[in-house]
Amino acid sequence: xxxxxxxxxxxxxxxxxxxxxxxxxxxxxxxxxxxxxxxxxxxxxxxxxxxxxxxxxxxxxxxxxxxxxxxxxxxxxxxxxxxxxxxxxxxxxxxxxxxxxxxxxxxxxxxxxxxxxxxxxxxxxxxxxxxxxxxxxxxxxxxxxxxxxxxxxxxxxxxxxxxxxxxxxxxxxxxxxxxxxxxxxxxxxxxxxxxxxxxxxxxxxxxxxxxxxxxxxxxxxxxxxxxxxxxxxxxxxxxxxxxxxxxxxxxxxxxxxxxxxxxxxxxxxxxxxxxxxxxxxxxxxxxxxxxxxxxxxxxxxxxxxxxxxxxxxxxxxxxxxxxxxxxxxxxxxxxxxxxxxxxxxxxxxxxxxxxxxxxxxxxxxxxxxxxxxxxxxxxxxxxxxxxxxxxxxxxxxxxxxxxxxxxxxxxxxxxxxxxxxxxxxxxxxxxxxxxxxxxxxxxxxxxxxxxxxxxxxxxxxxxxxxxxxxxxxxxxxxxxxxxxxxxxxxxxxxxxxxxxxxxxxxxxxxxxxx
Amino acid sequence: xxxxxxxxxxxxxxxxxxxxxxxxxxxxxxxxxxxxxxxxxxxxxxxxxxxxxxxxxxxxxxxxxxxxxxxxxxxxxxxxxxxxxxxxxxxxxxxxxxxxxxxxxxxxxxxxxxxxxxxxxxxxxxxxxxxxxxxxxxxxxxxxxxxxxxxxxxxxxxxxxxxxxxxxxxxxxxxxxxxxxxxxxxxxxxxxxxxxxxxxxxxxxxxxxxxxxxxxxxxxxxxxxxxxxxxxxxxxxxxxxxxxxxxxxxxxxxxxxxxxxxxxxxxxxxxxxxxxxxxxxxxxxxxxxxxxxxxxxxxxxxxxxxxxxxxxxxxxxxxxxxxxxxxxxx
Numbered sequence: 078x079x080x081x082x083x084x085x086x087x088x089x090x091x092x093x094x095x096x097x098x099x100x101x102x103x104x105x106x107x108x109x110x111x112x113x114x115x116x117x118x119x120x121x122x123x124x125x126x127x128x129x130x131x132x133x134x135x136x137x138x139x140x141x142x143x144x145x146x147x148x149x150x151x152x153x154x155x156x157x158x159x160x161x162x163x164x165x166x167x168x169x170x171x172x173x174x175x176x177x178x179x180x181x182x183x184x185x186x187x188x189x190x191x192x193x194x195x196x197x198x199x200x201x202x203x204x205x206x207x208x209x210x211x212x213x214x215x216x217x218x219x220x221x222x223x224x225x226x227x228x229x230x231x232x233x234x235x236x237x238x239x240x241x242x243x244x245x246x247x248x249x250x251x252x253x254x255x256x257x258x259x260x261x262x263x264x265x266x267x268x269x270x271x272x273x274x275x276x277x278x279x280x281x282x283x284x285x286x287x288x289x290x291x292x293x294x295x296x297x298x299x300x301x302x303x304x305x306x307x308x309x310x311x312x313x314x315x316x317x318x319x320x321x322x323x324x325x326x327x328x329x330x331x332x333x334x335x336x337x338x339x340x341x342x343x344x345x346x347x348x349x350x351x352x353x354x355x356x357x358x359x360x361x362x363x364x365x366x367x368x369x370x371x372x373x374x375x376x377x378x379x380x381x382x383x384x385x386x387x388x389x390x391x392x393x394x395x396x397x398x399x400x401x402x403x404x405x406x407x408x409x410x411x412x413x414x415x416x417x418x419x420x421x422x423x424x425x426x427x428x429x430x431x432x433x434x435x436x437x438x439x440x441x442x443x444x445x446x447x448x449x450x451x452x453x454x455x456x457x458x459x460x461x462x463x464x465x466x467x468x469x470x471x472x473x474x475x476x477x478x479x480x481x482x483x484x485x486x487x488x489x490x491x492x493x494x495x496x497x498x499x500x501x502x503x504x505x506x507x508x509x510x511x512x513x514x515x516x517x518x519x520x521x522x523x524x525x526x527x528x529x530x531x532x533x534x535x536x537x538x539x540x541x542x543x544x545x546x547x548x549x550x551x552x553x554x555x556x557x558x559x560x561x562x563x564x565x566x567x568x569x570x571x572x573x574x575x576x577x578x579x580x581x582x583x584x585x586x587x588x589x590x591x
Numbered sequence: 592x593x594x595x596x597x598x599x600x601x602x603x604x605x606x607x608x609x610x611x612x613x614x615x616x617x618x619x620x621x622x623x624x625x626x627x628x629x630x631x632x633x634x635x636x637x638x639x640x641x642x643x644x645x646x647x648x649x650x651x652x653x654x655x656x657x658x659x660x661x662x663x664x665x666x667x668x669x670x671x672x673x674x675x676x677x678x679x680x681x682x683x684x685x686x687x688x689x690x691x692x693x694x695x696x697x698x699x700x701x702x703x704x705x706x707x708x709x710x711x712x713x714x715x716x717x718x719x720x721x722x723x724x725x726x727x728x729x730x731x732x733x734x735x736x737x738x739x740x741x742x743x744x745x746x747x748x749x750x751x752x753x754x755x756x757x758x759x760x761x762x763x764x765x766x767x768x769x770x771x772x773x774x775x776x777x778x779x780x781x782x783x784x785x786x787x788x789x790x791x792x793x794x795x796x797x798x799x800x801x802x803x804x805x806x807x808x809x810x811x812x813x814x815x816x817x818x819x820x821x822x823x824x825x826x827x828x829x830x831x832x833x834x835x836x837x838x839x840x841x842x843x844x845x846x847x848x849x850x851x852x853x854x855x856x857x858x859x860x861x862x863x864x865x866x867x868x869x870x871x872x873x874x875x876x877x878x879x880x881x882x883x884x885x886x887x888x889x890x891x892x893x894x895x896x897x898x899x900x901x902x903x904x905x906x907x908x909x910x911x912x913x914x915x916x917x918x919x920x921x
Contacts, residue, residue, distance in 0.1 A: 441781070445782065
């Protein structure tokens, strides 16, 4: 394939790819172009469509529309294995090799050198050693892969993929669990491979690394292509705006009239609250009738903050207070007892009990709060379920339907109902509008405002900055697992949030604060 | 109490009727009942009486399985508690004997629950430990012999009758009602189903999932202890090698036939007991038919296969049609 090495022609060309899961449109007419010998960063927040795009290109998902060309020829792999044979290899964050087999066996799995039907161990090890030497690695290839660090496992996976004559190498969050030194090793290898004419797709949420290694950047948001830029000529602020925000003018006008700020009682407060290696100590006051938004990129410590506040994770320092009285939050039960509620980001794994009915899901937290010996009678349950199904317009309006059969938006409403039924004082919502169709999206935002008017304290996480700007009275900006900035009143706009996220180093943030 | 008798029991009731009909064919006297010395006799009573140990085991097992667990140790716990009851029967009164045996069952359940809920072991491995060790413990208690006793109180527990029904049957019925009252009368049932359906989500909703898991293993141990005492009382002795042998498998089978998924979540006490009766009706029928008992295992296997097929997702299309038919009828 000489033409694949011709820089004028794209190596991998994706045109007009669409993919829906039920009513959710995960990808809408997305284009993506990878040149030979370039490192191309694919960026976007959770749910932007990065993984879906990768899975469509590698044949894990069937696409609804669009074409994929590799070296000018149309390809349509039906499985990851077929994609690999065509020359597209993917290394996922969780390395999918076999930790119990030796490094050499992993490298040559399925294609071991044989003689008379017997694997030639010596030959295999020699070749494995030579292969890894290319990557600057000198290790005992006879030892089980699981004995080595994640970095070496990654390099092994990459070596295997490249040796299988890959022309396109997709690395999905390869650096997420690597330390600085290991990242250096990986980057050196990536540059080497690019020089050999391999096109590399680099998915990461570490923007520093993206700027360090990539030649070009493609940004996706909500399943759509936002843009494709040269890394060198794309300012960081502009990149974050592509990932998070819409046009500035559009969002600032959507900002609700600032509400009265005085005379709000503090509902819960946290002083120097934090956990080592999880999120840096922060101080946070949550007041009745006020929405506090948490803004930041993926992995900035938003969800971690939410889990600490609710009690799903134990803090190792600091003091929490509820209505002024010191409390200990050791478990979700503690949080629930103090009148907190938490709608987690992962609705399916952490939120709903799919098999149980809408009614049972709604009464679950209230029942857990009341305790075993004070069961809600069936009539009380029916009444609670009916009330919230009506209030939140849950569809279909059948309280006995297993909640797993509802759409994402309605599942989210059931979770909201679960907590509202406990008459909470504080509600923590982690990405309440993710993966929800447009209609339900607007409804959830309307609900957040109404709840707030009723005197509830709300802590809301969202990747949609314009959304956060719309309903927040205060916005806490996070970066690198620390709270770096708090915006209030007129200062809340997408531009300021973006500037805080993009600020280079903590010093700048501190300056802006003083 | 609609929760005690869910709509989905139809398949199990039909299965029982079919098997009863087959039994009637192989043994024309199958439905005959006669009253003798104030006590009912007949094959049906026999099914109930013989089915008691597995029915009791399934009452505990169904709760454990509802939390997405499993308890392989119930047969061994039966042996331990039977051995304790038999050793104490001739020297102590019935209350002491029962308290000791049930207390031992409770401790066994606590041990299993501790391993699973607190240490986070996989249930199948955690309970395998006691399954193996338990039989050894029982043999230590009986000192390797078959311990016999003649205490009339304990013998009555296995062979007496109340209102014409064998005492074991009355006990099993009582335990079903007691368990049902505790589980469905309190919030336990809902919280157990939530824990089994999605433990992470339940934990985040404030459910004390560890306490739930601990509680179901304890109850399973107590049920097994009662089954062990009855089995010992029935033969007026304790055989540490054979008491309750392989009964854990029958109990799991009963639960599965009763429609409770091994993946946890929804459960039904009544249907689990019905499952135990279905198994016993098959056993008795095969015994009466004169076929060799080996045949029993094959028939059981076929029934299990049928039940599991009905539960598998690939068969959901078929199940969906059945459900629609039922709805149109209702």
